Amino acid sequence: MSDFLYPPRASTFAGEVDALMNYINYLSIFFWVLITGLILYFAWRYRNGNKEVGPSHNTALEITWTVIPTILVISIFVWGFKTYMTLSRAPGDAMDVYVTGQKWSWSFEYPEHGVRTTNELVVPVNQPVRLVMQSSDVIHSMWLPAFRNKMDVLPGRTTTVWFEATEEGTFRFYCTEYCGDAHWNMKGDVKVVSAEAFHEWIEEKSKEDTTTPLPELGAKLFQSKACFTCHTTDGTPSIGPTLKGVFGRTVELADGKTVEADEDYLRESILQPGAKIVKGFAPTMPSFQGQLSERELNGLIEYIKSLK
Numbered sequence: 001m002s003d004f005l006y007p008p009r010a011s012t013f014a015g016e017v018d019a020l021m022n023y024i025n026y027l028s029i030f031f032w033v034l035i036t037g038l039i040l041y042f043a044w045r046y047r048n049g050n051k052e053v054g055p056s057h058n059t060a061l062e063i064t065w066t067v068i069p070t071i072l073v074i075s076i077f078v079w080g081f082k083t084y085m086t087l088s089r090a091p092g093d094a095m096d097v098y099v100t101g102q103k104w105s106w107s108f109e110y111p112e113h114g115v116r117t118t119n120e121l122v123v124p125v126n127q128p129v130r131l132v133m134q135s136s137d138v139i140h141s142m143w144l145p146a147f148r149n150k151m152d153v154l155p156g157r158t159t160t161v162w163f164e165a166t167e168e169g170t171f172r173f174y175c176t177e178y179c180g181d182a183h184w185n186m187k188g189d190v191k192v193v194s195a196e197a198f199h200e201w202i203e204e205k206s207k208e209d210t211t212t213p214l215p216e217l218g219a220k221l222f223q224s225k226a227c228f229t230c231h232t233t234d235g236t237p238s239i240g241p242t243l244k245g246v247f248g249r250t251v252e253l254a255d256g257k258t259v260e261a262d263e264d265y266l267r268e269s270i271l272q273p274g275a276k277i278v279k280g281f282a283p284t285m286p287s288f289q290g291q292l293s294e295r296e297l298n299g300l301i302e303y304i305k306s307l308k
C-alpha cells in the first residue's frame, strides 16, 4: 500500500516521512472504522421501540478512551517534531546552491563554480545539498516530492531547504504556490548523478560556449532559460507576444507609441523588459540582466531574427 501511495523515495529522510505518514494514516483508518462502526451498531441496537436501557456512567471506560488517544496524539507530535527538525536543519557539510524563483522559472547558481542553470538542478548522490532560496517577485514554493521536502520561496527573505539524495536518477520539482498565469509550468528536473559525473558536468558548464553558431546558441538558450513558457515561435500570442516575425516589424506599445523591433529593442526587452511594454500584454517578464553573457545575448537576438 505504501508504494502505491507515494512517489519514489530518494532521500535519506524519505523513509522516515513515509513511516510517519503511514502511522497517522493507519491510526486514522482504525479509529474511523471503530467509531463509525460503533455509531452504526448503537443506532441499530437502541433503535426506537427497543425497551432495553443503555449503559450509564462507566469510569474505567472513560479513562481508557481519554488516556489511549492522548498517548497516541502525543506520539504523533513527538515523532512529527523530530522529523520536522531533521528536515529543517541541514548538516554542516551540505553543498549550497542558490535558488531564485521568478515568474515563471527557477534558476540555480553553484557559488563555488560560477555555474548557473534554469529549471535544472544537478546534484551529486549521497551528498547533503542545501538550497538557499529567494524570490525576485511573488511567493513561490519549492517542492521536491521524491526527497519529501518543500519550502516557500519569498520575496525579501531567504529560506532554505535541504536533502541528501540516495539514488541516481531524474526526479521532478514543482512550484506549489499559485503565482500567476504560468504557475503550472514552473517546474523542472533534479538530476542526481555520481560525484564524478557531477564534476564533469560542472566543468562542462563552466566553459563558456564560444563555438556554437549564434542562432543555434540562442535556440538552446530559448529552451534552457524557459523563454518558451511565455513566448511562442509559431505566431500565436501567449502570456507574452509571439516572437515569430517580430524582428524588423513596427511594434505598438501600451503607452500608444510605436517602436521598430531592431537589435537594440530586442536587447532592451531582454535586459529591461519593463521599459517598453507591447500593447495588450502585462508587464510580467523578469529581467535577464546579469544572467546572460554578451555572446549569449547576441545568440538570443540572432535566434529571434531567424524566426520569420
Ligand code: CUA
Pocket: 101, 102, 104, 139, 140, 141, 175, 176, 177, 178, 179, 180, 183, 184, 186
Ligand atoms: Cu511559482 Cu507557482
